[in-house]
Amino acid sequence: MARRTERQMVAVLRERFRPAATVGANQPNAAASIHVGIGDDAAVVAGSEAAWVSSVDAAVDGVHFDLAFLDYADVGYRAFQAAASDLGAMGAIPVGALSALILPRTLSDAALDRLTEGQAEASRELGCPILGGNISRGRELSVTTTVLGRCPDAPLCRGGARAGDQVWLVGSVGLAGAGLACLRLGLGADGVGSNARGTALRAAASEASRRAVERCIGAWRRPRALLEPGRDLAGIASACIDVSDGLATDAAQLARASGVRLVIERELLRAALDQELLGASHVLKRSALHFALYGGEDYALLATGPSGQRPTFARPIGVVTRGQGARLATPEGERPLSRGFDHFGR
Amino acid sequence: MARRTERQMVAVLRERFRPAATVGANQPNAAASIHVGIGDDAAVVAGSEAAWVSSVDAAVDGVHFDLAFLDYADVGYRAFQAAASDLGAMGAIPVGALSALILPRTLSDAALDRLTEGQAEASRELGCPILGGNISRGRELSVTTTVLGRCPDAPLCRGGARAGDQVWLVGSVGLAGAGLACLRLGLGADGVGSNARGTALRAAASEASRRAVERCIGAWRRPRALLEPGRDLAGIASACIDVSDGLATDAAQLARASGVRLVIERELLRAALDQELLGASHVLKRSALHFALYGGEDYALLATGPSGQRPTFARPIGVVTRGQGARLATPEGERPLSRGFDHFGR
Numbered sequence: 001m002a003r004r005t006e007r008q009m010v011a012v013l014r015e016r017f018r019p020a021a022t023v024g025a026n027q028p029n030a031a032a033s034i035h036v037g038i039g040d041d042a043a044v045v046a047g048s049e050a051a052w053v054s055s056v057d058a059a060v061d062g063v064h065f066d067l068a069f070l071d072y073a074d075v076g077y078r079a080f081q082a083a084a085s086d087l088g089a090m091g092a093i094p095v096g097a098l099s100a101l102i103l104p105r106t107l108s109d110a111a112l113d114r115l116t117e118g119q120a121e122a123s124r125e126l127g128c129p130i131l132g133g134n135i136s137r138g139r140e141l142s143v144t145t146t147v148l149g150r151c152p153d154a155p156l157c158r159g160g161a162r163a164g165d166q167v168w169l170v171g172s173v174g175l176a177g178a179g180l181a182c183l184r185l186g187l188g189a190d191g192v193g194s195n196a197r198g199t200a201l202r203a204a205a206s207e208a209s210r211r212a213v214e215r216c217i218g219a220w221r222r223p224r225a226l227l228e229p230g231r232d233l234a235g236i237a238s239a240c241i242d243v244s245d246g247l248a249t250d251a252a253q254l255a256r257a258s259g260v261r262l263v264i265e266r267e268l269l270r271a272a273l274d275q276e277l278l279g280a281s282h283v284l285k286r287s288a289l290h291f292a293l294y295g296g297e298d299y300a301l302l303a304t305g306p307s308g309q310r311p312t313f314a315r316p317i318g319v320v321t322r323g324q325g326a327r328l329a330t331p332e333g334e335r336p337l338s339r340g341f342d343h344f345g346r
Numbered sequence: 347m348a349r350r351t352e353r354q355m356v357a358v359l360r361e362r363f364r365p366a367a368t369v370g371a372n373q374p375n376a377a378a379s380i381h382v383g384i385g386d387d388a389a390v391v392a393g394s395e396a397a398w399v400s401s402v403d404a405a406v407d408g409v410h411f412d413l414a415f416l417d418y419a420d421v422g423y424r425a426f427q428a429a430a431s432d433l434g435a436m437g438a439i440p441v442g443a444l445s446a447l448i449l450p451r452t453l454s455d456a457a458l459d460r461l462t463e464g465q466a467e468a469s470r471e472l473g474c475p476i477l478g479g480n481i482s483r484g485r486e487l488s489v490t491t492t493v494l495g496r497c498p499d500a501p502l503c504r505g506g507a508r509a510g511d512q513v514w515l516v517g518s519v520g521l522a523g524a525g526l527a528c529l530r531l532g533l534g535a536d537g538v539g540s541n542a543r544g545t546a547l548r549a550a551a552s553e554a555s556r557r558a559v560e561r562c563i564g565a566w567r568r569p570r571a572l573l574e575p576g577r578d579l580a581g582i583a584s585a586c587i588d589v590s591d592g593l594a595t596d597a598a599q600l601a602r603a604s605g606v607r608l609v610i611e612r613e614l615l616r617a618a619l620d621q622e623l624l625g626a627s628h629v630l631k632r633s634a635l636h637f638a639l640y641g642g643e644d645y646a647l648l649a650t651g652p653s654g655q656r657p658t659f660a661r662p663i664g665v666v667t668r669g670q671g672a673r674l675a676t677p678e679g680e681r682p683l684s685r686g687f688d689h690f691g692r
Contacts, residue, residue: 098400098492100402102406102486138406140448144404146446146492
């Protein structure tokens with residue numbers, strides 16, 4: 001059977017990524033504001049007096065995702081959410097996205113369909129239409145997503161934290177890391193990421209533990225960018241970063257950009273952890289706190305701001321002080337938070 | 347010796363891509379309008395009432411470039427110019443770009459330096475600052491560039507050609523294709539793309555022929571996006587596309603988008619060809635017209651518009667008629683222009 005030509009693929013993508021005709025309350029960017037979308041040399045978006053925000057993020061096979069544990073739809077979905085998460089961290093309203101795919105010859109049309117369905121699903125959920133993109137041949141599958149947004153208020157940057165601010169956590173941390181650990185142990189339920197040892201462990205676990213494992217696996221496979229909380233933080237928080245590499249690493253990044261020290265209080269962080277993380281960590285016989293600090297890929301938001309202005313959805317987990325670096329405060333004393341995962345580290 | 351960490355690489359890139367402090371006449375986007383650049387979650391650009399344009403383009407090792415014939419600086423330079431070419435085709439003023447690099451472990455820091463120097467050089471030449479980006483590990487080198495621009499006038503789209511318009515060519519076609527053919531034949535002068543057969547051919551050629559070969563090789567290694575001519579076409583041309591895949595393919599794309607037929611008149615096209623293309627084609631013993639129609643990678647502009655409004659820098663090479671497809675008119679009659687190169691074709 002003949003494979004699709006490039007033009008046919010573009011036609012499929014144009015159809016799949018067509019902006020929704022009806023725009024709901026979650027989707028502040030009306031489709032009407034897109035003047036030119038997929039199929040022309042470039043996408044055109046109507047301007048306004050707001051600041052415009054753009055960011056790009058790549059997901060590479062074998063580096064950012066493992067097809068042993070993910071369907072192609074998951075690959076597309078999470079690549080899009082990961083890219084969009086940067087809009088949340090800036091407090092931006094999504095305007096649109098561009099998708100650049102590098103596709104090996106071995107990738108079937110069906111797999112590409114699944115992948116782009118996952119992208120389209122995330123795009124719809126976030127109200128962030130795919131305005132254009134590029135497809136290229138290559139030996140290695142990758143999904144590179146550019147997101148564009150606008151900020152009616154001042155954008156939330158990493159460099160605004162001041163001594164005396166509180167440290168806030170929005171969303172959950174640790175679940176995705178625990179979910180990946182569950183899959184690696186064979187605790188998956190659907191034949192993906194399951195093996196005899198994991199199946200025995202599942203059988204021995206309580207119903208609540210099994211639900212906790214499922215929830216963590218879901219958090220890793222299908223993360224969700226926190227665009228609305230990000231917008232709500234704009235004008236309130238002094239600084240913000242999305243937690244993609246683990247709380248320890250991203251706290252250190254925010255501290256560095258702001259020229260301050262971030263002190264995370266262990267007992268406050270513990271109190272902010274999800275029950276499902278505790279449940280899955282119990283099954284895994286590993287520390288929930290470790291997943292929370294070093295797990296990554298949750299796409300929570302880490303912000304700072306005056307304690308008196310903390311929104312209810314933001315949980316206080318520490319304080320900003322003079323100094324540098326990210327530290328963990330415990331009843332026994334304070335210690336540096338060592339770094340999380342770095343693809344470029346050895 | 348220890349390799350750079352991800353953070354160190356970002357620091358190097360931030361320095362390299364820092365917007366110029368002085369902004370010249372060629373650079374309409376003042377550095378001051380960039381509110382947040384490299385090193386934060388996203389790049390922020392001040393908005394205005396103009397339409398905003400964005401496009402993404404990938405260059406993949408072994409698909410879009412061949413390191414046997416290019417230095418890493420050339421790879422970065424041409425990837426950036428190729429992406430920016432889409433801004434020219436839209437008649438847009440560049441606002442900035444995002445660079446997403448997938449880097450194999452085998453790529454040395456020195457090679458990465460060269461690659462990003464090439465990107466920075468193109469960025470400076472075009473007045474299109476790199477606002478941010480992403481670096482990822484992978485097995486296969488690729489450079490994915492997002493460009494952002496704005497259009498004070500209506501953007502130049504592919505779909506506006508009307509029967510009765512003239513077909514215009516801006517810039518040169520065929521040189522890049524001929525240059526690549528020269529390198530493949532061993533006609534390179536600097537040890538890159540040279541062999542005994544090529545060296546003998548060079549020795550037998552005239553000084554003018556050697557200059558022609560050099561010019562064509564330079565056109566392939568260092569293409570230049572036609573941003574200023576693109577802006578000058580805005581408000582005049584009815585449609586425009588950049589010639590990245592070869593005149594035949596891109597003429598067919600424009601015809602399809604506009605629902606018209608594009609007829610390229612062979613003798614007009616011949617008259618528009620560069621002397622250097624003719625010289626290099628003579629050395630190669632191949633048809634200059636073939637390179638012009640099927641060569642690709644020149645990043646010329648193909649536009650349409652009323653003959654009375656043709657700017658002097660646009661050469662007339664044909665007419666738009668009712669019908670469909672792209673055709674070549676010769677004194678002997680008209681024939682369809684078959685397609686150029688498609689990475690996804692067989």
